[in-house]
Amino acid sequence: MALALAAAATAPAAATATATGAPDGATGSVPATAGSTVDGFWRVDGYGAVLHIADGRLREYQTTAISCAPDDEARRTAPGVYRAENGTVRTVRTRGARGDHGTLHIAGAAGDRTLRRIAALPGTCEHELPEDSLTAFDVFWQTFEENYPFFAAKGVDWRAVRDARRPEVRPDTPREELFALFSDVLAPLYDAHVAVTDGKGRLFHRTRPGTHPDPEALEPAAKEHVIRRDLGGVRPQEFANGQISYADLPDGKGYLRIAGFNDYDDQDPTYAAQLAELDRALDTVLTPARTASLRGLVLDVRVNGGGEDALGLRLAGRLTDTPYTAYSKRTRHTPPQAVRVEPDRNSPRYTGPVAVLTSPTTFSAGEGFTQALIDRPGRTFRVGEATQGVFSDVMVRSLPNGMTIRLPNEEYLTRTGTTFDGTGIPPHLRTPVFTEEEFAHNRDTAFDTAVTALGRRQGVFQK
Numbered sequence: 185m186a187l188a189l190a191a192a193a194t195a196p197a198a199a200t201a202t203a204t205g206a207p208d209g210a211t212g213s214v215p216a217t218a219g220s221t222v223d224g225f226w227r228v229d230g231y232g233a234v235l236h237i238a239d240g241r242l243r244e245y246q247t248t249a250i251s252c253a254p255d256d257e258a259r260r261t262a263p264g265v266y267r268a269e270n271g272t273v274r275t276v277r278t279r280g281a282r283g284d285h286g287t288l289h290i291a292g293a294a295g296d297r298t299l300r301r302i303a304a305l306p307g308t309c310e311h312e313l314p315e316d317s318l319t320a321f322d323v324f325w326q327t328f329e330e331n332y333p334f335f336a337a338k339g340v341d342w343r344a345v346r347d348a349r350r351p352e353v354r355p356d357t358p359r360e361e362l363f364a365l366f367s368d369v370l371a372p373l374y375d376a377h378v379a380v381t382d383g384k385g386r387l388f389h390r391t392r393p394g395t396h397p398d399p400e401a402l403e404p405a406a407k408e409h410v411i412r413r414d415l416g417g418v419r420p421q422e423f424a425n426g427q428i429s430y431a432d433l434p435d436g437k438g439y440l441r442i443a444g445f446n447d448y449d450d451q452d453p454t455y456a457a458q459l460a461e462l463d464r465a466l467d468t469v470l471t472p473a474r475t476a477s478l479r480g481l482v483l484d485v486r487v488n489g490g491g492e493d494a495l496g497l498r499l500a501g502r503l504t505d506t507p508y509t510a511y512s513k514r515t516r517h518t519p520p521q522a523v524r525v526e527p528d529r530n531s532p533r534y535t536g537p538v539a540v541l542t543s544p545t546t547f548s549a550g551e552g553f554t555q556a557l558i559d560r561p562g563r564t565f566r567v568g569e570a571t572q573g574v575f576s577d578v579m580v581r582s583l584p585n586g587m588t589i590r591l592p593n594e595e596y597l598t599r600t601g602t603t604f605d606g607t608g609i610p611p612h613l614r615t616p617v618f619t620e621e622e623f624a625h626n627r628d629t630a631f632d633t634a635v636t637a638l639g640r641r642q643g644v645f646q647k
Contacts, residue, residue, distance in 0.1 A: 207460065218221035221283070222264050222276045226299040226326070228288060230515030231593065232331055232579065234289070234305060235276070242274060243265040245309055246581055248326045252309035263614055268477065271453040291455035292492035293577060294523045295513050313584050316355035317362045322338070324366060324380075327581055331593040333516050337402040337606055338373050345369050359585065361611045363388070375592070375606075376547060377574040384584035392573055392608065395544035397416065399489040402545055403443060406618050414631045423465030424448035424458075430469045436479035437638055442499070445549040446491025455492060462495050465504050467531060470527055474535040480638030482631065484541040486617055487517075490548025493523075493577075500525045500556045502533050512597045520597055537563035539634035542609065543617035546571040555596060556610050565637065568617045568630040570608035613637060 226235040233255075234245045240260040245252050258266035258274055266274045273291040276299065278284075286299035313319050335342045349369055353362065359382055366380045367388035376397075379389035391397045411419055420431035420439070425448055429441045433588050448461035481503075497510060512520035527533060542554055545552050551571045557564050576592030583589065595603045604610075615629040616622050622629065 189453075190370070194588060197354050211537065222278055224288065224304045225304055226276075226286065226288075226382075227302050228298055229298045230518035231297055232327070232581075234302070234306065234309075235299070237266075237276065242276070244434065245305065247306055248323065248330055248350050250308065250326050251313060251323050251584075252306055253584075258545060267454075271455075271586055273456075273501065275620065284610075288538065292458070294493035294510070295521050297516060315585045317357035317359070317585060318350075318353050318355045320362065320587060321350060321353045321365075323583050324587075325590060327579075327589065328591060331516065331579060332378075332451070332591055333593065333595050334373070334375065334605055338375070340372055359383070359587070362585075363587065366587075375574060376572055377576060377578050377592040378591065379590040381588045383588065388590050390591075392544060392606070395572060397458040397543040399487050399547060402618060403487045403489075405623070407441075407443075408630070409623060409628065410439075410441070410484070412626050413626055421468070423468065424461040427452060428465045430465075431476065433482070433635065435639065436477060437482065437527045437635065438469075438478050438480070439482045439484065441484040442550070442553070444489045444491045445493070445495040445553065446489075455494065458495060459493060459498065462498060463531075466499065470502055470532050470534055475532040478534055478536055480537045480635075481534060482539050482541065482634050482638070484631075485546050485550045485554060486541045486543040486630065487545045488543075488547060488550030488553075490550055493549050493552045496549050496553030497525055497556060498528070500560065501528045501533065501551065502531060503538060503557070504560055504562070505533055505535050506561045508559050508561065509599060510559075511552070513594050515595075523556075525560075528581070528615070535562050537638055537640050538565075539567050540566045541617075541630050541634060542566050542611060543569045544572050544608065544629075545618075546608075548572075548574055551575050551604070551609060555598070556608075556622060565613065566609065566611040567613045567634045567637070568611050568615055570610045571604070572603060573606045573608035575603075575605060 223237050224329065228235065232247055234247055234604060236243045242258045244255040246255045256268045257266040261267050264276045275289045276286060277287040284301040285298040285611060288299055289296045329342055349365060352365060363382040363386060370378050370380060371390055374390050374392050375388060376391045379387060381387050396402055416429050420429040422429045427443045427448055431439045433439050446458060449457040500510065507524060507526050510523045510525045511521050514520040540554055541556060546554060552575055554571055575596040576594035578590050579593055580590050595605060597603055613633050615633050617630050
C-alpha cells in the first residue's frame with residue numbers, strides 16, 4: 185500500500201555529514217501537556233514522517249535527516265480519526281500515563297505504527313530546499329539510506345554508490361540525465377517496490393530477474409485460460425469489480441480467484457467500501473451449506489497485483505476457526521510487531537484443505553495473504569512458482585525537483601524470523617504457471633496438481 189510523499193534536500197556538505205542512517209533527524213520525546221489529547225507533534229518511528237495535529241486537522245510531513253516537506257492533510261471526522269481528501273483514514277490513539285506515546289493506524293494496512301510525541305517540527309521543516317539536481321540526488325540517496333532494508337541482501341553498498349555517482353551530478357544536470365542515473369543505481373536491486381518517475385511520464389522499475397513485469401498485462405489471458413480450460417467454459421460468479429470470482433468444481437471442491445486486494449468499488453475509494461465489497465463476495469461464496477460440504481478449495485492468487493493487506497487478513501479470517509499470527513512486521517528502526525489473523529465469528533468459515541496457487545505475478549498484498557496462510561491451522565499447501573518477493577507497504581516520496589521515488593521500508597517475518605523478500609514464498613509443489621508452452625498446449629499444470637493433491641486423504645507439506 186502506498187503511503188508517503190516526501191521530502192526535500194540539502195547542500196553537499198550536509199549530505200555527507202548526515203549519511204549515517206540516523207532515523208529521520210529524530211527529535212527528543214517530551215511529555216504530553218494536554219492529558220490524552222492527540223493534538224501536538226508526533227514522530228512516526230521507522231516511517232520517515234512527523235504528524236502535526238491541531239484544530240481538527242492532521243498534517244503529515246515526510247522527513248529525512250536532511251529534509252522535510254508537507255504531505256497529506258486530513259480532517260477530523262471523529263475523536264482521533266482523520267480522513268484525507270483521497271479517502272485515506274488515519275486513526276491516532278495515545279497511550280501511557282502522560283500520553284507521550286501513541287499509535288497510528290492507516291485503514292487497510294496491517295498493524296499499527298508507533299508514535300512518539302515531540303516538542304516541535306524538526307528544524308529542517310523551517311525552510312524549503314532548492315530544486316536543483318544535486319539537492320535532488322542528496323534527498324534521493326538519504327531517503328534510501330534511512331529506510332531501505334535490503335541493501336545487504338541485494339549485495340549493494342549504498343554508500344559506495346553515493347561516493348561513486350554523486351560527483352557525476354551538478355546542480356544543473358538535466359532531468360533526463362538524473363533520471364537515467366537514478367535508474368542505473370536502482371537497477372541492481374531488482375525490487376518491484378522500488379521505482380523512480382521523472383515527473384513527466386517516464387517510469388523506471390524492475391521485477392525479479394526472469395519474471396513477468398506486469399500482472400495487469402497477463403491477467404486477461406490467464407483469466408480466460410482458466411475459464412476455458414479449467415472450468416470447462418463455464419464463467420464463474422464475479423464480484424468486487426471482477427477482482428474476485430468463484431466456481432464450484434467437480435467432487436465437491438471449489439475454485440476462488442483473487443486478482444487483487446483493491447479496486448473493489450469504483451465509486452468509493454475508502455478502505456471501508458472495499459471491505460464491504462469483499463464481505464459481500466465472501467458471504468455469497470462461503471455460505472453455511474457450502475462451507476459444510478466443501479471438500480477442498482483451490483485459492484488462486486497467481487495473478488494478483490496486491491492492494492490492501494487488511495483485506496487479505498480478512499479473507500484469511502474466513503478460513504480458520506482459530507486465531508493465529510499471520511506474520512510480524514519490522515522496519516530498520518522498530519522491533520517486530522505481530523499481525524494476527526482473527527476468525528470472523530459472525531460469518532460462516534471454511535476450515536478444510538486449501539491449495540494456494542502462486543507465481544511470480546503474485547505481488548505485494550497477494551504475497552502478504554499467502555504468508556498469512558503459512559501457519560493456518562488445517563491442511564494448507566502451495567502449488568506453482570515462487571511469489572515475486574515484495575511485501576512491504578510502499579513509501580512514495582517527491583524529490584524537490586519534481587521527480588518521485590517509491591521504496592519499501594518494512595520486512596515481513598515468519599514465526600521463525602524468515603523473510604521471503606527478494607526470493608518470494610516458494611511452493612510446496614513446483615509447477616509451471618501460465619508459460620507460453622502451457623497456453624499453447626492448453627495445459628494448467630498448477631491447477632491440475634492442486635486438484636489432485638486436494639483429493640488425497642492425507643498429505644504433509646513442510647511449511
